Amino acid sequence: MADSRLIQGRYRLLDRIGRGGMGEVWRAKDESLGRHVAVKCLKPLYTQTGHTFARVLRERFRREARVAAALQHRGVTVVHDFGEADGVLYLVMELLQGRNLSQLLEDNRGHPLAVADVVDVAAQGAAALAYTHRQGIVHRDLKPANIMRLTDGTVKICDFGIARLGRDIGLTSRLTGTGTAMGTPHYMSPEQIGGDPVDHRSDLYSFGCVLYEIATGVPPFDLDDAWAVLVGHRDTPPEPPRSHRADLPGHVERVILDLLAKRPENRPQDALELERRLDGDGGRSRNGGTPARMRTVVSYPVAPLPLPRPRPVPEPSGTPGTPGSSGAPVASRLPSWTRGMTTGHKAAGAGLRTTPPDPSAGLSGEWIARPLTGRARQPAVPARPAPSPELLTALAGRHNAGLSLGRLGRWTEAGEVHRAVAAEREHALGPDHPDTLTSRYEVGFTLSRTDRPADALREFDHVAHVRERVLGPEHPDTLAARQEAAYVLGRLGRHPEAHQAYASVLAARTRVMGPDHPDTLRCRHNLAVNLSRLGRLEDSYTMACEVADARARVLGPAHPDTLVTRYEVAYLLGQSGRWPEALGRYEEVAGDRARALGPDHPDTLSARYEVGIGLGRLGRSMEALGLYRDLVEDRTRVQGPDHPETLRARHGLGVNLGRLGRWEEALAEARDVCAIRERVLGPDHPDTLVSRREVAVGLGWLGRWADALTAYRHVADVRERVLGAAHPDVLAGRNDEAHCLEQLGRGQEAVELYRKVAALRQRGAVGGR
Template identity: 70%
Template sequence: MGDSRLIQGRYRLLEQIGRGGMGEVWSATDESLGRRVAVKCLKPLGPQQDKHFIRVLRERFRREARVAASLQHRGVTVVHDFGEDDGVLFLVMELLDGRNLSQLLEENRQHPLPVDDVVDIAEQVADALAYTHRQGIVHRDLKPANIMRLVDGAVKICDFGIARLGADIGFTSRLTGTGVAMGTPHYMSPEQISGGHVDHRSDLYSLGCVLYEIATGAPPFDLDDAWAVLVGHRDTPPAPLRTHRSELPAAFERIVLDLLAKTPEGRPDDAADLRRRIVSARTGPVALTRPVRPGPPPTRPARLPSWTRGMTTGHKAAGAAALRTTPHDPSAGLTGEWTSPAPIGPIVPGVPTDPAIPFGPAPDLSRPAHQRPAGNTGNTGTTGPAGSGGHGRPTPSPEQVAVLLSRHDAGLSLGRLGRWAEAGEVHRAVAAERAELLGPDHPDTLASRYELGFTLGRTGRATDALREFGAVAEGRARALGPDHPDTLAARQEMAYVLGQLGRHAEAHQVYAAVLASRERTTGPDHPDTLRCRHNLAFNLSRLGRLEESHRMAHEVAEARARLLGREHPDTLVTRYEVAYTLGQLGRWSAALAAYREVAAARAGVLGADHPDTLAARYEIGISLGRLGRSAEALELYRDLVTTRTRVHGPDDPETLRARHGLGVNLGRLARWEEALAEAREVCALRERVLGPDHPDTLVSRREVAVSLGWLGRWSEALAVYREVAGARERVLGADHPDALASRNDEAHCLEQLGHHAEAVELYRRVATLRLRTGTRA
């Protein structure tokens, strides 16, 4: 219920699609007109803010929103409505289908955009600025993240009006407490930096920075320190674009360098003049150039304004791609997320731990534990000089080595049976004895520690697993070298565990480094290289870089099909990932077709009852639900429950997951009494099998409350929502996104019961926590 907030009784928020320093942007439904829109909500203002300041801000917002709503140009985002709801200022805008320039650069791996696209974007933005400047509107915060390229090629500038807020009253500095002036350091004009007079020519300078970046891949002053960036804008001539990219037309380079003149007088007169020059340079036989008209050189650098004091690190504008794990399903109504994104119990390789997220592959997800590469079985070789066990130790007897190898293999056998805790204790003991007998960096010792790390990950102790894999990677690098396959395998497991911990940016860095090493040492088509690329594609999707993820997964699937065959288990794992990214990109029909192909192939290769086959069938049900085909999804889940019960038993976590999906689709078909009964049964079984505070148990308990709400039994629903919220706070912390979502559910329930004051107070408490921690709604 907290997943679907209603603004002013008209705009139903569905999914957060952007987030920045000023607030959040949501996709929403205008329930009065039945159309999809975007709603931008400014950050709530806490009671610590000065009342006069809040009053001035609200008046300023209304004035600027009216101005933004009056702009009617194909290159400017259309504003439909604005207002205030429960203390939150909001704008309702057209919902754009495309990517901002930051996202396009990111998807292009920070390589510059094609020259024709750069020139076309420049012309369209200049045309839009010419219009807005004629209306007396200066943007003041033009940057790649505020310029959208739609799927049809049109370009639109976003955030007119909002970007201007506070130019006269210090809005940003008072909201953030940092004292940073309006603007983003990589795109600020010298006059903005110096606190001087800002007019339409400041926007032209910012546009010059944007064009420089999309044409070369980096902004004109691409420095790590914000102070250096600001001084660069103020004092340093930018390097000519063609020194970075020789194929750029000389005329276009001249235009961009003119835009980057240090004084407003040195730039084009206005955006209309700029557009004429771009058109002439694009179509004429000889590029038109404009003589540079720099102002008089300063005798000494002007002092930077006081708001720069204390600044240390600057960052380029980043895309608004959400770093989500389980995206909210707008079509799910009050059901929200189906399972938790962070399962704790034992995990079956190849089986999704979340219906919206396939289980993250270990370096070789498609193979059983005993076939995993890189040091997963005992190594009976020795290191060090002949006659020693390494580091001056006496050579161990063959009997001692054989006994430890036998115990190591016994640990592997326990793992294959899913008895991970017992396997871990065996590997821990063997690792300690091997360290004493052979030395801490001996390959056998490190192999046991590697397996210990693997069992720790399988029993939900990801932090401990990361420590073990890190130690193994360091030891193997010392003993075998940094590029040895065993060293890379340990580093790859480190990246996998970082992903389990939600540290996807760090995981990306490790995967990228391992991939570069693998490509250099074994070649691009080696199975280990492709396995690493598969994992990197998986991690990219968790970073929200879905287009890149889909492209890379598709390439890996094709390479594996070429080398191993289209129906090899490794190929099918990657084809599964391709289907996942299709779904996250909203291409659910294509995802459904891809999952069906994978399910059919796995049934032929692995058998109809294999866990991987059943996992693919489960994802078919997810896709059908996302396409609104709940009746078909319901029948699929009934059959899946029957199969899972027969193969794994009625209490198996995966059987219960299928039953949960069945219950959700009963609700989607408005069969709420049946949905409630199913949710209660599944919740009771999960509590007994997994524990009362397991994430899946809490998801089922929440589904009970959802059904109660739909049946109008709000008092009972409130009690259940409070149980879920309390458990999530106890386990995850009060500021965890799941805990905050539960408190929002509780507040919505209070509203339905007429307890409006309590509901408002709870909403405000949640908003304060989100603001303080930067947690996404």
């Protein structure tokens, strides 16, 4: 954005005062009112993908603006205006003169602030939080960089960019992705780490981390390994602040330790109580006495940050030890899967690995450029001109833009971005460079999500082959590519090959990462699913139950990954005919997903659909009909009337109309759904054929056997062309066709067709032995 550019004919940009991985902050002049302001906007670095990137972030940016503009308190940054100009989203804020707490600690060379300053920051911050919490807003990312101290001493909380409105969980869930915990590891609450619902008490925990750091000069868990930091937050009492700083008053230490209570109910219950405590009229610790004096080292894992899918990172060269009461390295007693995650930025200390800002996190966080993460092992590449840092930064940003598109389900656009980045990375870095392979991995992922499994398999096989040669056969990145190859083998119906691939990856993951690593459990989950596709329902059910129990233990019972496996257990119970148990499990999953993800989340709606299936199977069609009517309404509102899942819910509604004997209505619904599916999905799509068969069922029940015969025959012919003459679905369709012939008095033709079906079944049974 050029110097002195005028936005909307009003805001003249003067000089840039901050920069992040995806945006900039400018000092500007509001020429209408003659005052100086700060303008925060998307950084126009990526000329080829800037508009796409802006579209991805538009909803998040506008939400941030509306949330922030509604806040009017001396302790919260004032937002004056927001909008869009020439494709650039901007936010106009008051121009603050001062330093954030992170900068103050750096200015102080990592030494703590004066006690009077700590108490003043605590009191003013508590007042601001009390106000925002009354508005139903949870900040979710409090850290020193988001708290400013102005030159006049005023303390302001900034950047409500990832605030969650208590009344707006559905929108936030769609924007942040399935179960994604938000925040910075050094300042995250235990409930954030576990993927559990958070409220204002999570902010109080994060604020306690901030106060601990400015009071002692170090965060509560001053560790270089991010998983170890998370273990500390969830399971380990922090060392009392006065063990770092003897002159800290006892009542300030008690307040900080109470804020850092692991369970929300043991913290001050609101910021007003915190204010009273700081004024001196609070009582003893809510934890029931003197805080613990020693750090307890635990041997069981913390629930990891829930991610939409695994993002492998290079193995570090070594895991640094952590000073504790015994002096032994804590890392050696942590689970093996705690290695590899980066900590992000903390205010004090040095030597931490840092990561660039994540574009998926919206326009929040620090507006200060940070270095890209290094690679643990670099492959040997042919000599070539070194690419410029600007090019590498631009490619990294475009890569992240592709990831953001994928998180929003816009896989076709994401694929276009990743293919372009892969080509440019190959030219600049070489075909075997880890970044090039990462882009090609993402290309494969987008191909898989756009119903091109054969193309995806070729891409994953290539990436796995090169990574095995360059990084080694058991490197996490190699295993990730091999696991995705197994997944698309299953999509292609090549389940025996998929089984072998999953079993091989699982053995390697167990050796390298341990049996309870989230990626190991994800592989076991996929192996269990594939077992069911091989007809081994009992083995599949046993393994799925084991994975569900392990995920509940490691990640928590309401973690999205745990719920996925519990969903699979319910499915397997249904496949085994144990419908009362299956229905109960589906109802539990639907309720837990509604609480953890929100009532409108696609995963919650999917579980409700399966509840309807269970009700119908148990003869409770009237209840199923009511459920599907509500589900159709919710799917239409959330995803649109032509979305495949909306149409699937309408199909379920029609099926239950038929079960209730309301065949005219059922036929009308089936025909309407079939027509939309044919237009949206294509005439030969499996869902379209299911609807066409449902039309035939309705015609038969209404005695219109000639029309039913035509419909059944069409479905069987298409399936035979696509699946082969001996496929079970084709044979079932030919049986339907023979039944119609019987009803039409064409018995001899029906007998011949029945015999043909029987012979094909017999040949298939013999060939399968």
